[in-house]
Amino acid sequence: MKKLLLISILVLAVFYAFREIVYKPYMWKKAMNTPEHRLQMGSFLFSKQTGSNGSQSSQFNYLIFKVVEINGDYVRLSPIRQLSEKGKLKSSDFSFTRETYRSLKLNIKKLTITPISRKDLYKEGATYTVNDYLLNKYPSLKKSRYYYEELSESEKNIHLPAEYFTLVYSKEKIIEKKKLIPWIINNSDKPELAKSLSQKVSLILN
Numbered sequence: 001m002k003k004l005l006l007i008s009i010l011v012l013a014v015f016y017a018f019r020e021i022v023y024k025p026y027m028w029k030k031a032m033n034t035p036e037h038r039l040q041m042g043s044f045l046f047s048k049q050t051g052s053n054g055s056q057s058s059q060f061n062y063l064i065f066k067v068v069e070i071n072g073d074y075v076r077l078s079p080i081r082q083l084s085e086k087g088k089l090k091s092s093d094f095s096f097t098r099e100t101y102r103s104l105k106l107n108i109k110k111l112t113i114t115p116i117s118r119k120d121l122y123k124e125g126a127t128y129t130v131n132d133y134l135l136n137k138y139p140s141l142k143k144s145r146y147y148y149e150e151l152s153e154s155e156k157n158i159h160l161p162a163e164y165f166t167l168v169y170s171k172e173k174i175i176e177k178k179k180l181i182p183w184i185i186n187n188s189d190k191p192e193l194a195k196s197l198s199q200k201v202s203l204i205l206n
Contacts, residue, residue, distance in 0.1 A: 044067075064104060079149075083129055108205065116149060120138075130145060
């Protein structure tokens, strides 16, 4: 009986290792060659990341990003967020629940998501809430309060990650490793990859 149990455990371990090391990477790279999942400008990246999101009941952050620039191996992302209703700032609008995250995986291409200039988010009223200025300048917010920060022309095509938003990742690692590994400047003028800050990509959609 013990021998049979040991064999069963070994078979399961081999199967799990094969799935994680061989099968999943193969299917990821295969998907990256299809128009629906290829990494490109405008792609949506879904990432279930470990760490605190302000809720003691959850160990994951459910994040969705928009690809706003690709410059060589530098991929700059902008998080998809939801503006709070006018005069009703809610911390829950800054993160997704597991249920909302799953729903957006299925429906994000049908959703109105407004690109907003970063400076406009601070123009009037409470930060990150819908106000008259934003509604007048971005009428699409009346359909949906989802948005991402758009790059200005002066922010595009910058070659050093030190001048980027903080969300700059390696294109190669996303494609080859299914991971978000950030480029950083660490006591040097030469960019380096912070592998210790790596997080998994769950899905790419176009």
